[in-house]
Amino acid sequence: MPDPILSLKKLDAFYGDFQALYGVDMEMAEGEVIAIIGANGAGKSTLLRSISGLMSNEIDQVNFLGKGIGAHRTDEIAALGLALVPEGRQLFPSLSVEENLLIGGRLNRKGPWDLQSVFDLFPVLKERRAYPSTALSGGQQQMVAIGRALMANPDLILFDEISLGLAPVTIKSIYDALPGIVGDGMSAIIVEQDISKALLVSDRVYCLMEGRVTLEGAADSISREAISHAYFGID
């Protein structure tokens, strides 16, 4: 394996006295798309919060581009080239659609994504560019959240439950857009409850249960039985 873009070494994470992650190890190569699946409360979102710096860890537990970032601030990690599409969209309500996108691009990192290319990917956003972000439908808000993360031209993009609470037809259109996003070499981690969607777009899968990795393997060779065992802990 060439130098990994991201590696986690015995990552523990805590909310106060509650331990949410137990010694999670993970490696991903540049350009890889990894899916993380698991039931509610398995630690998926905690994992993304730890990687993006929203939760602080020991410095060497999270390595990004060969650098220990476990104890770095969120904004420093973002500047290194890591973007998160947060669960529940979390757009800035007092900013317009276009301003939400522009603030995503404020780090001025070089790359293919700018206002124009995001509008090409999601044409509806161009029509709604001047709207307050709260005036959009859930699916359109999700497009803004994805566009906002892309505007940073990250090396690694994290998607947290991007299909949560959306209509199936909207989910399909967002997943149809994914290959166009990760196609040109951007690495991605996709946290998803919909296992079939996750397997379809990813190269490798990690399954989490109660804060531990219970399964890891290539998306196209992993068996449904193995997943349900790792997912629920039953045979």
Place this chain on the structure above:
Amino acid sequence: MDWVNAIVQGVLLGGLYALFAAGLSLIFGVMRLVNIAHGDFIVLSAYLGLTVVTSTGMHPLLALIIVVPTMAAIGYFLQRGILNQTLGDDILPPLLVTFGLSVILQNLFLAGYSADPQKMDAGALETASVSVAGLSLGILPLLTFGIAIVVIASLQYMFFCTSLGRAFRAVSDNQDIAQLMGLNKRHMFGLAMGIALGVTAIAGILLGIRTSFDPTAGSARLIFGFEAVIIGGLGNLWGTLAGGIILGVAQTIGAKIDPGWQLLSGHIAFLIVLAIRPQGLFPRVSG
């Protein structure tokens, strides 16, 4: 004609109150921090202005060139060094710490400048006036009102038309997500406090030219500032100007009825607005 005069003078006074309030409004809007020491920072600006004027002999308005950046720098480092540590889910620590700052500042003024009232000398500007339609309008109040409009228009432009303002609004909306955009919230808060105290410096100099001040003059200015912000509606800068004008007019009309009623009638106007429209006259539309 006397009543018209009272109203016009009140409107002009409202410009000064809006300047007192703009900094309060800005920092509350960006970081939900209520600065109890705000009035004392207005007085600190006046004392700094006094020191510059007496040591260099320059005109008080020229002293703005020195006092505004000084106060802005004090604001930035105060925020980074102390106030950022107090911000969190609990609203009490920033209140207590800024209250403590207020006590410290007042005692420093007392030690450094004595309890005697002081005033800056602006020469002919203080008494100059123009006659408009039978009313005699002071140049200084007119200038103050004009500066208030320019300051509020600039803040409004900064907030809604620049990338800095966009960043302020994003941090105000959601601090965690704003950090994912590469915004360092501690730095942003420092900048907000720097801008707020820069505006405060303008208010303090104009106050110190208009009237005499002493080490305890800050608390009354804090109240006027709060009242203007609340009357106008939180988070709305033009509303804050309107709030300042309503407060100013209420005071001058009260003083016209009976000089003893000046302050009381301002507070009564505030209480009436609070009773009828607790959200203020022009609250921010969204959020």
